Amino acid sequence: MASSLLVFSGIAFAQKAKTPKPITQSETEFIDGLMARMTIEEKIGQLTLYTSGWDVTGPSLNPTSTEELREGRVGGLFNAHGVAYVRGLQDIAVKETRLGIPLLFGYDVIHGHQTIFPTPLGEASSWDLDLIQESARLSAIEAAASGLNWTFNPMVDIARDPRWGRVMEGSGEDTYLGSKIGVAKVIGYQGDNLADPLTLLACVKHFAAYGAPLAGRDYGTVDMSERTLREYYLPPYKAAIDAGAATVMTSFNEVDGVPATGSSWLLTDILRNEWGFKGFVVTDYTAINEILAFGVVPDLKAAGELALKSGVDMDMEGSVFNRFTKQSLEEGKVTEAEIDQAVRRILEAKWKAGLFANPYLYLDEKREKMHVRSQVMKDHALNAGKRSIVLLKNEAVNDIPLLPISKSVKTIAVIGPVGDNQLDVMGSWHASGIEADVVTVLAGIRKAVPNALVTYTQGCGFEGDDTSGFAAARTAASKADIVIMALGENYVQSGEAASRTDIRLPGQQEALVSAIMATGKPVIALIAAGRPLDLSALDEQVPAIVNTWQLGTMHGVAVADVLFGDYNPSAKITMTFPRNVGQIPLFYNTKNVGRPIDLDQKYTSKYIDAPNTPLYPFGYGLSYTTFAYSDLTVSQPAMAMADTISVSVTVTNTGKMAGEEVVQLYVKDMVGSVTRPVRELKGFDKIMLAPGESKTVTFRLSANDLAFYNQNMDFKAEPGEFEVFIGGDSNASLSGGFELK
Numbered sequence: 001m002a003s004s005l006l007v008f009s010g011i012a013f014a015q016k017a018k019t020p021k022p023i024t025q026s027e028t029e030f031i032d033g034l035m036a037r038m039t040i041e042e043k044i045g046q047l048t049l050y051t052s053g054w055d056v057t058g059p060s061l062n063p064t065s066t067e068e069l070r071e072g073r074v075g076g077l078f079n080a081h082g083v084a085y086v087r088g089l090q091d092i093a094v095k096e097t098r099l100g101i102p103l104l105f106g107y108d109v110i111h112g113h114q115t116i117f118p119t120p121l122g123e124a125s126s127w128d129l130d131l132i133q134e135s136a137r138l139s140a141i142e143a144a145a146s147g148l149n150w151t152f153n154p155m156v157d158i159a160r161d162p163r164w165g166r167v168m169e170g171s172g173e174d175t176y177l178g179s180k181i182g183v184a185k186v187i188g189y190q191g192d193n194l195a196d197p198l199t200l201l202a203c204v205k206h207f208a209a210y211g212a213p214l215a216g217r218d219y220g221t222v223d224m225s226e227r228t229l230r231e232y233y234l235p236p237y238k239a240a241i242d243a244g245a246a247t248v249m250t251s252f253n254e255v256d257g258v259p260a261t262g263s264s265w266l267l268t269d270i271l272r273n274e275w276g277f278k279g280f281v282v283t284d285y286t287a288i289n290e291i292l293a294f295g296v297v298p299d300l301k302a303a304g305e306l307a308l309k310s311g312v313d314m315d316m317e318g319s320v321f322n323r324f325t326k327q328s329l330e331e332g333k334v335t336e337a338e339i340d341q342a343v344r345r346i347l348e349a350k351w352k353a354g355l356f357a358n359p360y361l362y363l364d365e366k367r368e369k370m371h372v373r374s375q376v377m378k379d380h381a382l383n384a385g386k387r388s389i390v391l392l393k394n395e396a397v398n399d400i401p402l403l404p405i406s407k408s409v410k411t412i413a414v415i416g417p418v419g420d421n422q423l424d425v426m427g428s429w430h431a432s433g434i435e436a437d438v439v440t441v442l443a444g445i446r447k448a449v450p451n452a453l454v455t456y457t458q459g460c461g462f463e464g465d466d467t468s469g470f471a472a473a474r475t476a477a478s479k480a481d482i483v484i485m486a487l488g489e490n491y492v493q494s495g496e497a498a499s500r501t502d503i504r505l506p507g508q509q510e511a512l513v514s515a516i517m518a519t520g521k522p523v524i525a526l527i528a529a530g531r532p533l534d535l536s537a538l539d540e541q542v543p544a545i546v547n548t549w550q551l552g553t554m555h556g557v558a559v560a561d562v563l564f565g566d567y568n569p570s571a572k573i574t575m576t577f578p579r580n581v582g583q584i585p586l587f588y589n590t591k592n593v594g595r596p597i598d599l600d601q602k603y604t605s606k607y608i609d610a611p612n613t614p615l616y617p618f619g620y621g622l623s624y625t626t627f628a629y630s631d632l633t634v635s636q637p638a639m640a641m642a643d644t645i646s647v648s649v650t651v652t653n654t655g656k657m658a659g660e661e662v663v664q665l666y667v668k669d670m671v672g673s674v675t676r677p678v679r680e681l682k683g684f685d686k687i688m689l690a691p692g693e694s695k696t697v698t699f700r701l702s703a704n705d706l707a708f709y710n711q712n713m714d715f716k717a718e719p720g721e722f723e724v725f726i727g728g729d730s731n732a733s734l735s736g737g738f739e740l741k
Contacts, residue, residue, distance in 0.1 A: 003568065004484065007708075015411065018508075018560070021297055022357075023356060023357055027348065027351050030356065031344060031347045031348065031351065032460070032662035034099065034279025034347065035340060035343060035344065036260060037099060038099065038343070040071045040326055040329065040336070040339070041071070041072075041073060041326065042073065042098070042099060043206070043339050043340065044073070044321050044322060044325045044326060044339065044342045045068070045071070045072055045073030045074055045075060045322065045525060046075035046101065046342075046346050046347065047075060047308075047313060047314050047315055047321045047322075047325070047339070047342050047343065047346065048068070048073060048074050048075055048076075048314070048315055048319065048321055048322045048342045049067075049074075049075060049076045049077070049078060049104075049106070049282060049314050049315065049316045049317065049510050050069075050074055050076075050077055050078075050317060050319075051077070051078050051079045051317050052077050052078070052079045052080035052085075052089075053079070054079070058079060058085070059079075059081075059082065059085045061077070061080070061089070065077075066092075067208065068322065069089070069092050069097075069103075070092055070097065071097070071390075072093075072097035072098055072099060072101065073322055074093070074102035074103065075101075075103065075104065075314060075316070075346055076103050076106060076150070076346075077089060077103055077104075077105055077106075078105070078106035078108075078150075078152075078316075079107060080105055080107075080147075080718070081105070081107055081113075081143070081146045081147055081148050081432065082146055082147060082276065082368075083146065083147045083363050083364065083365050083368045084365070085143075085147070086105055086146075086147030086148075086362070086363060087097040087147070087360065087363045088426065089103060089105075090102060090103055090105075090359055090360060090363065090448075093359070093700070094359045095369070098467075100359075101347075101350070102350060102355040102356065102359035104149060104150050104201070104350060104353070105149055105150060105351070105362070106148065106149075106150035106152060106201075106429065107143060107144045107148050107150070107151060107152070107198065108141050108149065108151070108152050108153070108429055108430055108431060109140070109148070109151040109152075109153060109431040110151075110152075110153050110155070110169060110428070110431065111123065111135070111139070111427070111429065111431075111552065111553060112135075112138075112139050112142070112377075112381070112431060112433065112553070113128055113139055113142040113143040113146060113148075113372070113428070113431050113432055114142060114146070114373050114377075114380055114431070114432045114433060114434055115138075115142060115373055115374075115377035115378060115380075115433075115434075115437070115550075115552075115553050116381065116426045116427075116430050116433040116438075116552030116553045116629075117135045117138075117139065117380070117381050117384050117385075117552050117553075118381075118384050118385055118388040118549055118550070118551045118552055118692065119168045119169070119425075119428070119429075119530055119549055119550050119551075119552075120154075120155065120168065120169050120170060120171060120426040121167055121168045121169070121170060121171065121172060121530065121531070121574065121575065122168075122388040122427075122548075122549025122550065122551065123135060123384055123387075123388050123391075124171035124172055124177070124181055124574045125388050125390050125549070125571040125572060125573055125574055125621070126171075126175070126384070126387040126388050126570075126571050127571070127572060127574075127662045127684055127686050128686055129180055129181065129184045129389055130184075131383070131384055131387055132181055132184045132185060132188070133184040133185065133187055133188040134188065134380065134384075135188065135380065135384055136153075136154075136184065136185040136186075136187075136189045136375055136557055137188040137189070137191070138376070138380050139151070139188075139189070140188065140189045140190075140191075140199050140200040141198045141371050141688045142202055142371050142372050142373075142374075142377055143197060143200060143431075144197055144198050144362055145198065145364070145367045145368045145370070145371035145372055146368055146372055146432075147363050147368075148200060148362065149200060149201060149353050149355070149361075149362050150200055150201040150203065150219075150247070150353075150614060151189055151200045151201070151202060151203060152188065152203045152205060152249060153185065153189070153202065153203065153205070154181070154182050154185035154189075154202065154204060154205075154240060155169045155170050155205050155206065156170065156171070156178055156179075156180040156181075156182040156204060156205070156236035156237055156239075156240055157169075157170050157205070157206055157209070157210045157211030157212075157233075157236075157251075158170070158172075158173060158174070158175055158178055158211050158212070158233050159172065159173060159211035159212070159214075159575070160173045160211075160212070160230055160575075160576075160585040160586070160587040161212070161216035161584055161585045162216070162503055162531045162532040162533075162575065162577075162578070162584065163215065163216025163217075163499055163500055163503060163581065163584060164211065164213060164216040164217075164218060164499055164531075164580060165218060165393045165428070165493075165494045165495050165496065165497065165498030165499050165530070165531065166210075166211070166218065166438075166494075166495060166496055166498075167211070167494070167530070167531045167532075167575060168427060168428055168429075168494045168495055168530030168531055168550075169428070169429060169495070169496075170211060171236075171574055172573075172574030172575040172618075173471055173574065173575050173576060173588070173618060174574060174588075174589070174618065174681050175231070175232050175233075175235050175236060175586045176682060177360050177574060177680045177681060177684070178235075178236040179235050179236045179238075179239035179240075180239075181236075182204065182236045182237075182239050182240035182243070183239050183240060183242075183243040185202065185240070186202045186204070186240050186243040186244060186245045187243055189201075189202040190202050190245070190246065191242060191563075192619060194352045194353050194354070195352065195353060195354030195357070195361070196354075197354070197361045197362050197364070197367070198367075198371075201247055201349060201353060202245045202246055202247065202249045203245070203246070203247040203248065203249050203282065204237055204240040204241060204245045204247070204249070205248070205249035205251070205284070206249055206250065206251030206253075206260075206284060207237055207248050207249065207250055207251055207260065207266060207267070207271065207281075208229070208234060208237060208251060208260060208266050208270075209222045209224065209229055209233045209234075209251065209253065209255055209260075210222070210231060210251035210252065210253055210260075210483075211233070212224060212233065213253060216499050216584070216585075217499045218496060218497050218498070218499045219252045219253065219458050219497075220253065221253065221254060222253040222254060222255055222721075225314055226256070226713065227674070227713065228707055229255070230696065230713075230715075231709050234270070235463055238275055238449070240274055241271075241277050241325070242275075245279065246279045246280075246349055246352065247279050247280055247281070247282055247349065248271065248277065248279065248281050248282070249282050249283070249284055250267070250281060250282070250283045250284055250287055251279075251284065251287075252284055252287055252290065254294060257277050258296070259287075259290075259291045259294045259296060261283050261284075261287040261288055261289050261290075261291055261307050261310075261312060262288075262296065262297075262303070262306040262307050262310050262312075263310055264309065264310040264311060266310075266311075267310050267311030267312065268280055268310060268311040271311065272311065278345075278348075279345065279348075279349060280313040280314060280342070280345035280346050280348075280349055281311055281312050281313045281314070281345075282312075282313065282314040282316055283307065283312055283314065283315055283316045283318070284316060285316050285317050286316065286317050286318040286538075287307075287316065287318070288300075288303050288304055288307045288312065288315050288318045288320040288321075289303065289318040289320060291303040291306060291307065298305070300320055300323070300324060301323075301324040301327065301328060301333075302333075302512070303320060304321055304324045304325055304328065305325075305328050305333045305452070307320070307322075308328075308334050308338055308339070308342065309334060309338060310326065312342070313341075313342035313345050313346055314342070314346060322486065325339065329565050333623035336389060339446060339548040359386065365462075366417075373434065373437065373440065377553075378437075378553060378554060379399065381551075381552050381553045381554040382554040382557050382558055382561075385551035385552065385554050385555060385557070385558030385559075386546075386558045386561050386562060386567040386569075386570060387570060388549055388551060388558075388571050389546060389547070389548050389549070389551075389558065389559065389562050389569050389571055390546070390547040390549075390569065390571040390573055390620075390621045391403070391545075391546055391547075391562075391569040391571075391621060391622040391623065391624075392527075392535070392538060392539075392545040392546065392547050392570060392577075392616055392620075392621070392622065393542070393543070393544055393545040393622070394543075394544050394622055394624075395543040395544065395627035395705065397522050397542075397543055401544075401624070402522055402524060402543050402544040403524065403544050403546070403562075403563065403565075403624065404562075404563060404564055404565030405482060405524075405563050405564050405565070406564075407448070407449050407452075407564055407723070409449060409452050409481050410452060410453065410481050411452060411453045411454075411455070411479060411480045411481045411482075412445060412452055412453070412454045412455070412480055412481065412482055412484060412550060413454075413456075413457070413473075413476040413477050413479070413482075413483045413484070413521075414441060414442050414445060414454060414455065414456045414457075414482075414484050414486055415456070415457055415458075415459045415473045415476060415477060415483060415484070415485055415512070415513065415516060416458065416459055416460075416485045416492075416509065416526075417457050417458055417459070417460065417461050417462050417485045417486070417487070417488075417507075417509070418443070418487060418488050418526065418528045419440070419441050419443060419458065419484075419486035419642075420442045420443075420456050420458075421439050421440060421441075422435045422436070422438035422440055423435050423438070423488075423490075423491060423552050424462075424488075424489070424490040424491045424550070425440070425441075425526070425528055425551060425552070425555040425556075426438060426491060426550060426552050426555075427491050427494075427495075427530055427549075427550030427552065427661065428491050428492065428494055428495025428496070428498070428530055428550075429495060429496075430552070432492065433552065434553075436456065437553050438552070438553050438554075438555060439527065439553070439554055439555060439556035439557050440555070440556045440557075441484070441486045441526065441555065441556045441559055441560075442456050442486075442556065443556050444555070444556025444557045444558070444559055444560035444561050445484070445556070445559075445563070447556075447557070447560065448560035448561070448563070448564050448566070449564065451717075455476050455479075456476075457469065457472045457473050457476045457478070458473075459472075459473035459512045459516075460507055460508040460511075460512050461507055461508060462489065462490040462493065462506050462507050462509075463490075463506060463507045464506075464507055464508070465508060466508065467508050467511065467512075470512060470515050472510075473512060473516060474515055474516065474518075474519055476702065477516045477519045477521050477523075478519050478521065478737075480521060481521075481522075482521065482522050482523075483516055483519075483521050483522065483523045483524070484523075484524050484526060484563070485512070485513055485516060485523055485524065485525045485526065485542070486503070486526050486528070487505055487509045487512075487513070487525060487526065487528070488526075488527050488528035488529040488530070488533075488548075488550070489506060489529040489530055489531075489533075489550075490506075491530075491550065493506055493529075493530070494529065494530025494531045495530060496546075498530075501581065502534075502581060503531065503532070503533050503534050503578075504533065504534045504537065505533060505535075505537075505538075507529075510537050510538070513525065513537070513541060513542065514537075514541065515539060517541050517542065521696075522543065522556055522557075523537050523542050523543065523544070524543075524544040524545075524546065524563070525542045525544065525545045525546070526545065526546050526548050526559060527545065527547045527548060528548050528549065528550050528555070529547075529549065529550070530549070530550055530707060531575075532573065532575050532576065532577040532578070532616075533577070534577075534578060534579065534580055534581060534615075535577065535615060535616075536579050536580060536615055539615060543668075544594045546559075546562065546563070546569070548562075563683070565624065565657075568623055568624045568625065568657055568658065568659040568660070569621070569622070569623060569624065570617050570621070570659060570660035570662070570686070571621050572620055572621030572662050572728070573616060573618065573619070573620055573621060574619075575618065576588060576614045576616070576617060576618045577614055577616040578611055578614055578615060579611055579613075579614065579615045580610060581609070582607070582610065583607070583614070583693065586620070587613055587618065588617060588618035588678075588679070588730040589677040589678065589679060589680050589681075589730075590677060590678055591675045591676070591677055591678070592675060592676070592678060593605045597612055599612075606689070617729050617730045617731050618729065618730040619662070619664050619681075619728070619729035619730040620728075620729040620730075620731075621656075621662070621728075621729075623657075623659045623660070623661065624655070624657050624659060624692065625653055625654075625655030625656065625657040625659040625689075626653075626654045626655040627651055627652065627653060627654065627655075627659075627661045627689070627728060628651070628652045628654045629649055629650070629651055629663075629726060629727055629732075629734045630649070630650045630652070630730070630734075631649065631650040631696075632647070632648070632649045632724075632726055632734045632735065632736045633647070633648045633649070633736070634646070634736040634737065634738050635647070635648075636645050636738065637738055637739060638738060638739040638740070638741050639701075639703075639738060639739075639740055639741065640741050641703045641717065641719075641741070642703070643702075643703075644700045644701060645700070645701050645738055646678070646697070646698050646699070646700050647665060647699045647700075647701065647724050647726065647736065648695055648696055648697065648698040648699075649663065649696070649726040649734065650695070650697075651663055651687065651689065651691075651695055651696075651697055652689070652693070652694040652695050653689035653690060653691055653692060653693050653694075654692075655691060656691050657691060658688065658689065658690045658691060659688070659689065660686055660687065660688045660689075661683055661686070661687055661689065661728060662685075662728065663684060663685045663686070663687060663697045663726065663727075663728070664681060664682035664683075664684045664726065664727060664728065664729065664730070664732060665681070665682050665684065665699045665724065665725070665726050666679040666680060666681055666682065666724070666725040666726075666730065666732060667679065667680055667682045667701070667705070667706065667722055667723070667724050667725075668680075668704050668722065668723040668725070669706065669708070669718075669720065669722055670720060670721040670723060671720050671721065672708065672710075672718055672720070673710045673711050673718060674708070674709070674711055676708065679725060679728070679730065681704050682699070682701060683699040683700075683701075685697050685699070697726075699726075701724075703717040703740065704717070706722065706740060717740060718737070718740075719739075719740050719741055720740060721737060721738075721739050721740075722737060722738055722739070722740060723735055723736070723737045724736050724737065724738070
């Protein structure tokens, strides 16, 4: 029976799927046999990843990539999604190439596919690992239902500098928490069977230390000691790999003077030989080409040779392998064994994803209609959104906290560029998010209080010096019982290539706040941003500040649920908020110094023109209720290296509303053979308490929790005294101690 044709941008695709033939061989036998039949061009083709574009007619593949695809010289495509389009491309690979090797289809599914969840830094603030894992699982379902089988996530780069725009894509500044979140995401994306057509291959990125560029400038130089690299930056990658991540992406930066994409120390010595990683390594976008700019190779051919020999398996978009690797082989600069090693890793991933058993496994139109933009996705987006919102400040007005707002309120003025904005609250990396699906702040508030008069005026934009909207904003505020300032960044002011030297509210938003505060009306500030901002000016003026982050599709409903008390905020920041950009980098687990801060002594380590504390510390976040910590107990005064010790605390809800508290355990090593941080997060638990209810929370510590890299760069715990702290943020003061023998 003849098949009908589907046409995208001039490329005709047969719609009829080829019936898969059962495979009776083992994985090794099958791949051995396949590789024995491959030409060197076909092998190199498997190492090549190209992008699909999108033009006015829809998705499209450029003519050169299409020709190479038909020649069997492409191993995968990214940015191609939608079952009909992906099926057409897979048809070319399976039916028109000599060996019929199926393609991998990847995409930046970072916080949702078409239904958008909170940006990763925002969702990390939930401290809810089950929620984060569920976000990854549902993202995988929606994306896989659209024909994808690979995501370039999780990003586990530790970041201590909010000038770097990509902080929005990670989990913040802490190694322990970042490792836990990386594991949750890998499990969520991959499940327990990579051949399940509702899972995605995970890709841990960016290896390594991409989150530490000097001065926070994206793609910039990373320069740190091996001790710092291993102790603070590498553990989240290893944790995600130990959780079974199928692939790893290289980073754009250099490490120890060598571009990461050409570093055999990173990609072979550490990743494979030390950690035992068995999957494949893909570059970031054109990262092999960019080795040339570092000045360590003379030309692109040499860049490809360096990358391949260092441990890169797949070249994203740069086409360096396709253009030069055969010549490099002929010249003896690379070996066929090195090429075969990379090919095998990629074919193994395709096997594990079920693509050799059925190249069309992920291509089911009924499944696509069932899952994409479903109510299940929206319900989760709302739940994740509520749990990601951080209450930063809530002062009393007339002896009553400004939040939550009574639903009997008569008039509300919503003012600011985020107020009636569907696009920007999706945040950076919002994949194929549907702008029309997004619930705005204005719409969410109007739905929550249908009997109130809710007005909106923008006041100003995200950029420029235009203050012409201030007058209308002041008029609207003067007529309202309460004013909600919807402020923040637009979606391109954070994310990749969005480093900023000034991380205050962009444009004239601070001036707009001052103008509205002058009306004397009670004001609540909502901050929808991708990074920690310098909110010092707002903190001085505004009685209530809510850091909403950019929550995605259900942004406005989640915000309204918090504003009107339908949900009691429980999130806590995972990245320190500075008082000004001059404090950056600023993070809680800093080291002791020889001249610790002493405000009464001149020659001590401090700033003389500003407070030396952060505006909001790591782990901080308020609730509509209050919590008291008491009775910290350490199970024994000393522990042996082979033992564990318990640390317990009683937490009581001392307020009038049920709420959740993130109970945090920090440890300080009093004396080490190398300098140790003032404290380090070593455990957390999120608990729900009714008013007046108390719970005992217990943490267990082993010697491995106390280990670090000593003077000989051995990772081990050292005997000595330790102090423990438990509380609601990194400034926790309730303490105890024990000795490690």
